[in-house]
Each structure stands twice: as structure tokens, then as C-alpha cells.
Amino acid sequence: MYKHKNHKGLLKRIRISKSGKVRHRSTSHKHLRSGKGGKKLRQYRKDPFMSSPEAKRLERQLYRRFRGRNQPKAAIKRSPSPAERKAAQAAAAAAVAAAAAKK
Numbered sequence: 001m002y003k004h005k006n007h008k009g010l011l012k013r014i015r016i017s018k019s020g021k022v023r024h025r026s027t028s029h030k031h032l033r034s035g036k037g038g039k040k041l042r043q044y045r046k047d048p049f050m051s052s053p054e055a056k057r058l059e060r061q062l063y064r065r066f067r068g069r070n071q072p073k074a075a076i077k078r079s080p081s082p083a084e085r086k087a088a089q090a091a092a093a094a095a096v097a098a099a100a101a102k103k
Helices: 008-013 038-044 052-062 082-102
Strands: 014-016 022-024
Touching: 008 014, 008 052, 022 052
Parallel strands: none
Antiparallel strands: 014 022
């Protein structure tokens, strides 16, 4: 059976974040800048993340799904800090101890 292969040219041009968003560089921002206005050059520095419909097209080229593509930024869970991780582990250990004491 045929094995699907990722689009190698696409993989060199994008980065997929852990939350599933696709980072890329906008076109026309590197050279021939003197003919472009200041407003346009500032817009090229804006949001490096790709919109959801474009990311959906890339999913087909890479034969995979991106996590959280349709989620708002607020819904994406961020990694806990070391202090928060330690507190969560302590709370879990206390819950296990309480459950063992009940038996």
C-alpha cells in the first residue's frame, strides 16, 4: 500500500506550535522594500500565525491534523510553571494519602 509522504518544501517553510497553530513568514518582506510604503512594511511584521482555513489546506499536504486549530487562544491550555506543577503534585499526593486513610 502507498505510504503518504509529507510535503518537504512546506515543512521547510512553516513551524507547527504545540498548540497546533502554524507559524510562517509573510511573503514580500525581504527585498525590494524601497518601493513599499511604511504601513505595508509594518503589516508584514504582524501576526506570523496562519488562519484556520489555510491551516486546513496544509493538513491535507502534510497528512496530519493540527491540534487546536479551531480553538480560541484562551481555550488552549498552557504549560504550568514549575511552582504550579509542584503544587499540583502535592495536591495529588494529598488526595492519594486521604484515599488510603479511608480504607
